[in-house]
Amino acid sequence: MAITWTADREWGVQLATGGEGGSAETQLVRRAAAGDALAFEHLYRAHVGRIYGLCVRLVDGDRAKAEQYTQDAFVRAWEKLDSFRGEAEFSTWLHRLTVNLVLGEHRLLRRWVSLDEGGGEGADGDATRASGDPAPQAVGDRIDIERALAKLPKGARTVLILHDVEGYRHEEIAGLTGIAVGTSKAQLHRARRLMREWLS
């Protein structure tokens, strides 16, 4: 079956207006799974902000990399749509697929936590120099949340974002990225401690 392009343009409106969005999205997913690329484009338009935002965070704000990973994620989603059974929301499925693609397949998180653990808290170039040492670029007595995040070691920051911002459980983080559950917990604890020190 070739890729098909239908002339139907009303889906974007339905998704944007909510209400019937869920069922409309389900139909879009079905159509995309049957090879309708226009339906898939509507799904892309509806979710690209969230996926690109996630990728930007996962790659430290590197926009070129984030764009590349976003494109890779949607291409992968197209290839795997047959495996989407609707047990979870499409957005959740797409989000997990992206985390797995960026952090799991490229082994980024494993590499980062390995570096963090091997070199102590100051191993990461952007990390704090010593445990309990407040970030040097404080704005007055308090630094901005984004700046504090940027100063965390990569592994700890990524686990903090996945767990506390995106709502993943440690078991899910481990399953998607290949790190151990205990490592995920340790990284989260470390990230929270440092953030509290810097933000207090």
Next chain:
Amino acid sequence: MSESEHEALPALSRLRLEREPERDLWPGIAARLKPRRRRWPGYALAASIAAAVAVGVWQQTPQAPAPPAVAASAARGARAVFPQQEALLRANLAIVGDAENQLQYALEQDPQSASLRRLLASMQEQRSDLRGRLERARQARET
């Protein structure tokens, strides 16, 4: 470890999760979308039509009376088989056989399809039934 270290920082809830890319990424994505592998509906449709034809033809064939309780009645029923029935049954068997082949091929393309499996089971049942009838028709002719 203090109690607060078990809790997420409230400030994190203010983080912006969505960002729009500075350029439209869709053209690059669209160029990489490969056509999907062939799916089964065409085969399933063909199989369903074949099945419907088979059932339709079969239902038009003269039916032998139900087997009576006594042997004498059974013999009379068997003799009532029309001459064309064997040929019709063979034709139906061929149609059902084709449908089965198509369904098996479709299942190779989509092994998880429950509807294809049901269709295949139905075809197999029909084939078994037709073979039984064909056998009874042969016996009736030879009696």
